[in-house]
Amino acid sequence: MACAFAVVMIAPVLWILGLSLKDNTLLMRGTDAVFSSPYTLENYGNLFHSSLVFRWLLNSTIVAIGQTLGVLTLSSLAGYAFARLEFPFRKTLFVIVLFGLAVPEQAVIIARHQMFSWLNMHNSYLGLMLPGMSSAFGVFLMTQFFRAIPKEIDEAALLDNTPRFRIFWRVLSPLTIPAQATLGIFTFLLAWNDYWWPLISATKKEMFTLTIGIASTQTNFAQSEGLGFLAAQAVFASLPVVVVYIFFQRHIVTAVSGGAVK
Amino acid sequence: MAESYRRSHWSNALFILPYLTVFVSLLVFPLCWGVWLSLNKVDLFGGARFIGLKNYVRVFNDPVFAQAVWNTIVFVLVSVPTLVALGLFLALALNKTSRASSFMRGLFFSSSILSVTIVTLIWRFVFIPGDGLLAILFDAMGWQQIGFLSAKGWSLFSVGVATVWWCLGLPMMLFLAALQQIPNDLYEAAALDSASRWRTFTRVTFPSIKSTIILVAIIQIVMQFQLFGQAQLMTNGGPAGTSRPIVMYIYETGFVRWDVGKGAAASEVLFLIILVAAMVQYWVTSNKEEA
Numbered sequence: 001m002a003c004a005f006a007v008v009m010i011a012p013v014l015w016i017l018g019l020s021l022k023d024n025t026l027l028m029r030g031t032d033a034v035f036s037s038p039y040t041l042e043n044y045g046n047l048f049h050s051s052l053v054f055r056w057l058l059n060s061t062i063v064a065i066g067q068t069l070g071v072l073t074l075s076s077l078a079g080y081a082f083a084r085l086e087f088p089f090r091k092t093l094f095v096i097v098l099f100g101l102a103v104p105e106q107a108v109i110i111a112r113h114q115m116f117s118w119l120n121m122h123n124s125y126l127g128l129m130l131p132g133m134s135s136a137f138g139v140f141l142m143t144q145f146f147r148a149i150p151k152e153i154d155e156a157a158l159l160d161n162t163p164r165f166r167i168f169w170r171v172l173s174p175l176t177i178p179a180q181a182t183l184g185i186f187t188f189l190l191a192w193n194d195y196w197w198p199l200i201s202a203t204k205k206e207m208f209t210l211t212i213g214i215a216s217t218q219t220n221f222a223q224s225e226g227l228g229f230l231a232a233q234a235v236f237a238s239l240p241v242v243v244v245y246i247f248f249q250r251h252i253v254t255a256v257s258g259g260a261v262k
Numbered sequence: 263m264a265e266s267y268r269r270s271h272w273s274n275a276l277f278i279l280p281y282l283t284v285f286v287s288l289l290v291f292p293l294c295w296g297v298w299l300s301l302n303k304v305d306l307f308g309g310a311r312f313i314g315l316k317n318y319v320r321v322f323n324d325p326v327f328a329q330a331v332w333n334t335i336v337f338v339l340v341s342v343p344t345l346v347a348l349g350l351f352l353a354l355a356l357n358k359t360s361r362a363s364s365f366m367r368g369l370f371f372s373s374s375i376l377s378v379t380i381v382t383l384i385w386r387f388v389f390i391p392g393d394g395l396l397a398i399l400f401d402a403m404g405w406q407q408i409g410f411l412s413a414k415g416w417s418l419f420s421v422g423v424a425t426v427w428w429c430l431g432l433p434m435m436l437f438l439a440a441l442q443q444i445p446n447d448l449y450e451a452a453a454l455d456s457a458s459r460w461r462t463f464t465r466v467t468f469p470s471i472k473s474t475i476i477l478v479a480i481i482q483i484v485m486q487f488q489l490f491g492q493a494q495l496m497t498n499g500g501p502a503g504t505s506r507p508i509v510m511y512i513y514e515t516g517f518v519r520w521d522v523g524k525g526a527a528a529s530e531v532l533f534l535i536i537l538v539a540a541m542v543q544y545w546v547t548s549n550k551e552e553a
Binding site for chain 2: 001002006009010011012016019030031032073075077080081085087090093096097100102103104105106109112115130131133134136164165168189193194195196200210211212214218227230231234237238241244245249252256
C-alpha cells in the first residue's frame with residue numbers, strides 16, 4: 001500500500017523531469033513522446049537566454065539568506081532573555097509573543113501592505129525579508145533550547161561579573177549551534193518558498209523572487225508552446241531547495257517533529 | 263558584588279527589544295490597523311472615512327464571498343481528514359528502522375519543501391487536458407478524458423489532490439515522532455495478551471497518540487483555511503468561482519480591485535473562522551477525553 005502511494009508521489013516528478021528533457025517541437029505533437037528518446041538538454045541551455053531567471057535566483061538567495069540571518073539573531077537574543085533572564089512583564093510578554101503564532105498572515109496583510117507603501121519599501125530586498133522576521137516560531141524554539149542548557153554553565157560566569165551579553169555570545173550561543181542550524185534551514189526554506197507576500201510586495205519584474213517569477217511565466221499554460229522549457233524552469237527553480245534538503249535532512253526532520261511532541 | 267542571577271532588571275529586556283520591535287511593528291500593529299481599516303471606507307490615495315460595520319455588511323451580502331466560504335469549508339472538510347488519515351497510515355507503515363522505510367519517509371516528506379509554484383506546475387502537467395499525464399493514461403485505458411481543471415465538480419478536487427500531495431509530509435513526520443514516544447512495554451503487554459493488530463492499534467497506539475492527532479488536525483485546519491496559491495495558479499478560482507477560496511477573495515478584493523476596507527473586513531472574517539474552527543476542534547476532542 002505504502003509502495004503504491006510512493007508511485008503516485010513520484011510519478012508527477014518523473015513526468016516533469018521527462019518533459020524538461022524533450023525538444024519542444026516534439027512535445028507539440030504529443031507529450032507521449034516523453035516515453036521514448038531522443039532526449040536533450042536544450043531546455044536547460046535556454047534558461048541562460050532568459051536572463052531574468054538568474055536575477056530571480058539572486059533575489060531569492062538574498063531574501064532567503066537575509067531573512068534567515070535576521071530570524072536567527074532576533075530569536076536567539078529573545079530566546080536567551082526569555083529562558084534565562086528576569087525582567088518586568090517577562091511572562092506576559094512571552095504569552096503575547098506565543099499568541100502571535102496563531103495569527104494568520106491574511107489577517108495582517110492588507111495593513112502591512114499599506115505600511116510598506118507609506119515607507120516606500122515595496123520592491124526592495126528589506127521590504128521582502130522583513131515580514132518573515134516577525135514570526136514567533138523562532139523565539140519559541142530558541143527559548144526551548146536555551147532552557148535545556150544546564151544552568152551551571154553560565155552561573156559560574158555570572159559570579160565573575162561577566163557582562164550578560166558576553167555570557168550570551170561567548171558561553172551560551174556556541175552551545176545552541178545545532179538549534180540555530182535547525183531554525184536556520186527551516187527559515188530558509190520558508191523564505192525561499194514564500195508566495196503570498198512577494199506576490200503583493202514585488203510588482204517590478206526585476207524584484208520578483210524565483211517563486212513569483214516562475215509563476216508569472218505560467219500564464220497561458222495550456223497554449224504554451226514551450227512545455228519542455230516550463231518544465232526545465234521548474235526543475236531548475238527547485239534545485240536549491242532539493243540540495244538543501246538532501247544535505248540537511250536530519251535537521252529538517254528535527255525542526256518539523258522536534259518541538260511538537262512534548 | 264555579583265548580582266543575583268534572577269534579579270529582575272529592566273536592562274535585561276534589551277535582549278528582547280529587537281525582536282519585540284519587529285513583532286509589534288509588523289504583526290501587532292498591522293493586526294490592529296487591519297481591524298481599523300475594515301471599519302473604514304478607504305480610497306487609493308490613503309484617505310479613510312469611518313463607516314462602522316458597513317464593509318462587513320457588504321462582505322456578507324456578496325454572493326461571491328459566500329461561495330468562497332463554502333468552497334473553503336468543503337475543501338477543509340475533505341482535505342484535513344484525508345491528510346490526517348493518510349499521514350497516520352504512512353507513519354504506521356514506515357515506523358521501522360529499515361533503510362527502505364527511512365528512504366520512503368524522505369520521499370514522502372520531500373514534496374513539502376517545494377514552493378507552491380512548483381507544486382502547481384507539476385500538477386498542471388499532470389492534469390492539463392490533451393497532453394497531461396492523466397489524459398495520456400485515460401487515453402491508454404480508453405476512458406473519456408476529464409477536464410480536471412476546468413469542469414465544475416473537478417477543479418476544487420484537483421486542487422485538493424495537489425494539496426494533499428504537497429502537505430502530506432508534515433502530518434506523517436509528526437505522527438512518526440509520536441509513535442516513537444510510545445513505550446515498547448505497552449506493545450509487549452499487548453502481545454502477551456495476544457491482542458489482534460486492530461485491538462493493539464485501538465487500545466495502545468491510538469490512545470497514546472491522540473494528542474498528536476488533535477495537534478495535527480488543528481495545524482492542518484489552520485493551514486488549509488489559508489488555501490490560496492494552488493487555487494490561484496491551477497484554476498484561477500474557476501470555473502465560475504467553484505474553486506475560489508476565501509484568501510483568493512481577499513486578494514482580489516484588496517489587491518486587484520483595491521477595495522481595501524472590504525478586503526480587510528473579509529480577512530478579519532477569515533481570522534475569526536480559523537480561530538473558531540481550531541477552538542471547536544480542540545474543545546470537541548478534549549471533551550471526549552473526559553467522557
